[in-house]
Amino acid sequence: MNSVGDLLVGLVVLVGLVGVVVQVLPGGLLVAGAVIVWGVVTGGVAGWTVVAVAVVVTVLAGIGKYLLAGRHLKRAGVPPSTLVWGGIAGIVGFFVIPVVGLFVGFVLGIFVAEWARVRARQPAWRATVAALQATGLTILVELAAALVATGAWLTALALR
Secondary structure (H helix, E strand, C coil): CCHHHHHHHHHHHHHHHHHHHHCCCCHHHHHHHHHHHHHHHHCHHHHHHHHHHHHHHHHHHHHHHHHHHHHHHHHHCCCHHHHHHHHHHHHHHHHHCCCCHHHHHHHHHHHHHHHHHHCCHHHHHHHHHHHHHHHHHHHHHHHHHHHHHHHHHHHHHHHC
């Protein structure tokens, strides 16, 4: 791949890394996709090693983040229906409040759903905090995988 192609891959990787943190774009998939395209086009041992690393860490992160978040939420006693309500409220918030609406809607949706379920403010707030912690866990796992894929790509690029 030439310099322009490398630059384009780098830009997509950068957008993907931001997407992992901001959670508006499928950041991990963007990073993996860009790195995989680079590896396939580049070919050779370095290219295919990068492809293998990107695929393995992305799949492991995809599985791991749901297992970790699910275990955390189950331990906190947060039912899946509460997350559904939080997700719906987050989507509504995204369109109602510019920039921060997704986050505000998610938090408010979790809190209201739990408050309606348990009829008490403190347990509802604890469930909301647990849901936010689980969300943070998923972001960290996905970011770690994206950074490993990015590191493999940068290493192969430097050794080329």
